[in-house]
Amino acid sequence: MIEASGPAAMPNSPEARDKAYLVHGLTNLRQHLDRGPLIIESGRGVWVRDSQGREFLEGMSGLWCVSLGYGDKRLVEAASRQMEKLAYYHLTNHRSHGPAIELAEKLIAMAPVPMSHVWFASTGSEANDCAARLAWYYWHAKGEPQRRKFIAHRRSYHGNTIATASLSGAGYLHEEFGLPLPGFLHVECPDFYVGALDGENEKAFTQRLLESLEALIVAESPDTIAAFFTEPVLSSAGIVVPPEHYMAGLQTLLRKYGILLIADEVVTGFGRTGEMFGSTTAGLVPDMIVCAKGITSAYFPLSALLINERVYQAMLEQSDRLALFGLTMTYSGHPVGAAVAREAIRIYEDDGIVAHSRAMEAVLHERLAHNLAGSRIVGQIRGRGLLAGVQLVESSKPKRFFEPALKVGPRIAAAAEERGLFIRAIGDIIAICPPLIITGDEIETLAHRLALAVADVEATL
Numbered sequence: 001m002i003e004a005s006g007p008a009a010m011p012n013s014p015e016a017r018d019k020a021y022l023v024h025g026l027t028n029l030r031q032h033l034d035r036g037p038l039i040i041e042s043g044r045g046v047w048v049r050d051s052q053g054r055e056f057l058e059g060m061s062g063l064w065c066v067s068l069g070y071g072d073k074r075l076v077e078a079a080s081r082q083m084e085k086l087a088y089y090h091l092t093n094h095r096s097h098g099p100a101i102e103l104a105e106k107l108i109a110m111a112p113v114p115m116s117h118v119w120f121a122s123t124g125s126e127a128n129d130c131a132a133r134l135a136w137y138y139w140h141a142k143g144e145p146q147r148r149k150f151i152a153h154r155r156s157y158h159g160n161t162i163a164t165a166s167l168s169g170a171g172y173l174h175e176e177f178g179l180p181l182p183g184f185l186h187v188e189c190p191d192f193y194v195g196a197l198d199g200e201n202e203k204a205f206t207q208r209l210l211e212s213l214e215a216l217i218v219a220e221s222p223d224t225i226a227a228f229f230t231e232p233v234l235s236s237a238g239i240v241v242p243p244e245h246y247m248a249g250l251q252t253l254l255r256k257y258g259i260l261l262i263a264d265e266v267v268t269g270f271g272r273t274g275e276m277f278g279s280t281t282a283g284l285v286p287d288m289i290v291c292a293k294g295i296t297s298a299y300f301p302l303s304a305l306l307i308n309e310r311v312y313q314a315m316l317e318q319s320d321r322l323a324l325f326g327l328t329m330t331y332s333g334h335p336v337g338a339a340v341a342r343e344a345i346r347i348y349e350d351d352g353i354v355a356h357s358r359a360m361e362a363v364l365h366e367r368l369a370h371n372l373a374g375s376r377i378v379g380q381i382r383g384r385g386l387l388a389g390v391q392l393v394e395s396s397k398p399k400r401f402f403e404p405a406l407k408v409g410p411r412i413a414a415a416a417e418e419r420g421l422f423i424r425a426i427g428d429i430i431a432i433c434p435p436l437i438i439t440g441d442e443i444e445t446l447a448h449r450l451a452l453a454v455a456d457v458e459a460t461l
Helices: 013-020 029-035 073-085 100-108 124-141 161-167 202-220 248-258 278-282 309-324 335-350 355-371 408-418 440-458
Strands: 042-046 047-049 057-058 117-121 148-151 186-187 225-230 260-265 289-293 303-307 377-386 387-392 423-428 431-434
Touching: 013 248, 057 355, 057 440, 073 335, 100 117, 100 303, 100 335, 117 124, 124 161, 124 260, 124 289, 124 309, 148 161, 148 202, 161 186, 161 335, 186 202, 202 248, 225 248, 225 440, 248 440, 260 278, 335 355, 355 377, 355 387, 387 408, 408 423, 408 431, 408 440, 431 440
Parallel strands: 148 186, 148 225, 225 260, 260 289
Antiparallel strands: 042 047, 047 057, 117 303, 289 303, 377 387, 387 431, 423 431
């Protein structure tokens, strides 16, 4: 749509240069050569503006990450101050610096369950990858090196390194990439609305999934399984909120077989679910917690892996035996990222962002329910805090889902963009993840524009 006229038609325009030189993720590369990019030039609060001057309500916080909105001067100034003072230093060979020390201390103090130490990386993918490696390292230290396998949910997303793409349960991450690697196992997504059998209630659904998990553990041999990865709310699976007793039953099984639990809080951390950490929302007591995205509100690439005492003690013993801890990254604990993250946490606390997220949950769900009430293709609205999913269906009663080839969800996302709203289609689930600073009036605008987009597409079905 941008190609037809204007700068996109010019041979040396940014749009033409983009197509000539850039590769875009989660994009049909052939279609991109025909369609071209939508270039975003500026942002303020929950709004972004493109190169043509059009404004969009950013209903996905970029990629689930700009929690404090665009143009926050405190974060900009924190980065600037640190760049002037110490633009970079590493954490290898006994070196350190103040921002990493202060941030690590704060993260341990605010952790939802007792944690001991922090490992820093740059992205959620890296931090999840490091969690997998540390799980292997832990079991080597404990004399059980055969514990190599990991379990995660189908439809889940844990990153895009080789290990984390293998952990993820989404087929598009595996197809033609030679993934998943052996030993990366997947169990049914705890999505009651989609996965329940006819006549099955939540209790029976939960029991069936837990029995299936235990059967997998037994079949694979418990002493070969290193860890289970899960999000408290499965964001990229379509904002899946597991049934009430699922997480408790999951943890009972993991304790029974001595399997580590790793909580992927890349999306759910820092107020997204109405608590500072989604582990509190879901009642999880993990051995490791992976944080990213909201930790800096995406103003600087940074991620953190929180490690409990038993894992850390094993790391101590193993690194002493080997004379070196062999995991390192150039940008681990980058001083600018650490300074921005520490300032972001101050903003979360000073401005009551978590309480605001909790309060806006009811507003978001009420406005979505009200504005979408007239649609026959909306089957369910679900979520926690300022994280919501709208499940699209061909029919609610009887429950019948659209054929994937119809691409109803992507068509609604495109229609929403035409109406000045960015949301995300995960198949036929509309994901909504606005900046946590969003106001009630802005939520009303979001819900209204989404309802118009749904009606646009519904009229064509």
